[in-house]
């Protein structure tokens with residue numbers, strides 16, 4: 405213990421304590437993660453385009469060569485067409501093709517990751533659109549802070565962050581809503597996923613603090629960053645993750661920006677590093693969105709670095725992985741149940757070992773009268789409807805391992821084990 409304290413003291417003396425939050429990972433392991441992004445960069449269809457992949461790669465130690473520039477080009481064509489080709493009285497619910505506030509924010513982060521400042525007539529319109537989105541959300545939250553954003557506080561934070569890295573000023577009242585949410589906590593906690601949401605808010609505040617864009621609120625902003633840090637540290641699990649394994653990358657992005665490192669932070673980061681490394685070695689990181697949030701961390705970077713990105717930093721060229729699909733004849737059996745549907749459903753489904761939960765749902769649909777629908781998102785297929793029941797406003801179809809453990813992955817990534825019971829439950833969020 406004494407040695408541990410001495411190590412932290414030494415690092416602190418070198419001004420490197422924040423680096424304790426940067427996991428040291430074997431470059432082969434990092435490369436394997438990066439390789440998972442490559443096939444996605446070749447899928448240029450609307451539903452697969454994902455600005456987060458571009459941001460993650462540009463802030464990483466890896467590059468995808470010519471693919472990368474082409475991907476940004478397609479992103480630009482696509483996002484500009486969908487965002488600027490729209491009428492002014494935009495109602496996103498009627499137009500599926502229109503990017504959400506968070507997607508527009510990620511697109512602006514992608515431009516910044518290429519060292520571009522949004523500008524010109526088109527750029528100004530995008531900025532105005534994002535500002536308008538935030539103003540609408542501010543109104544939805546209401547002057548008494550009792551309402552909810554139509555998207556989420558996560559997207560609200562992402563929107564503020566994106567404008568901030570482009571040095572675009574927002575009215576104090578817009579920033580004030582997120583400050584209030586962090587100060588009072590109630591809405592963030594209802595997201596169930598407070599660590600991701602709080603970390604995103606913290607990244608936005610860190611950018612505002614460093615850029616001094618809202619000088620009248622600077623003390624509140626600095627205090628909120630400290631509150632966020634404390635919340636994240638408090639959410640550390642016994643294994644070392646902050647929240648869960650998949651919120652740890654964003655949490656570390658936030659913590660590595662800490663200007664006032666202390667022994668507590670150093671200790672927590674060392675533990676998180678070990679937990680993250682173990683999860684990576686276990687193959688926990690399959691989802692490209694999460695990989696895109698993790699890669700910057702492994703390179704000691706965060707979204708806040710987009711204030712002044714280093715576009716000349718040398719990065720290792722990724723080579724596509726040679727896939728050897730593992731064929732298995734073994735069948736497993738999974739119990740799928742939807743107890744609270746209009747027609748309750750319960751069936752045992754057989755699938756090959758290693759099949760995803762989505763494969764189970766497909767098989768159930770094929771053979772047993774189970775029905776479901778999905779919508780594509782940056783995280784993959786999102787389950788929107790089960791047995792004819794749409795989730796609806798502020799509700800979602802939760803995935804659980806019976807009796808009561810929410811899954812940490814979506815239907816495309818989760819691979820059920822033999823004998824498991826999976827429940828789909830409609831819940832409020």
Ligand code: B12
Nearest residue numbers: 506507600650651781782783784787800802803811812814
């Ligand atoms: C907000 C949020 C939610 C909200 C979304 C509703 C809303 N209107 O915003 C609610 C609470 C409903 C939710 C549900 C779930 N979520 Co969620 N969610 C998030 C969060 C915090 C932000 C997403 C976001 O807005 N992104 C930005 C926008 C621009 O991107 P987008 O793709 O357009 O956003 C949409 C999708 O992200 C979708 N969505 C939200 N969560 C998930 C999860 C999966 C697997 C998929 C495919 C889609 C999806 O909802 C967003 C709004 O439409 C992320 C955190 C993160 N680090 O990304 C977790 C996160 C993506 N969620 C996660 C999980 C596990 C789930 C659930 C599977 C939990 C469960 N056991 O049921 C369910 C989804 C089940 C289903 N029906 O398919 C994990 C995914 C981990 C992984 N390995 O990929 C994350 C990373 C949180 C975490 N740390 O565990 N989520």
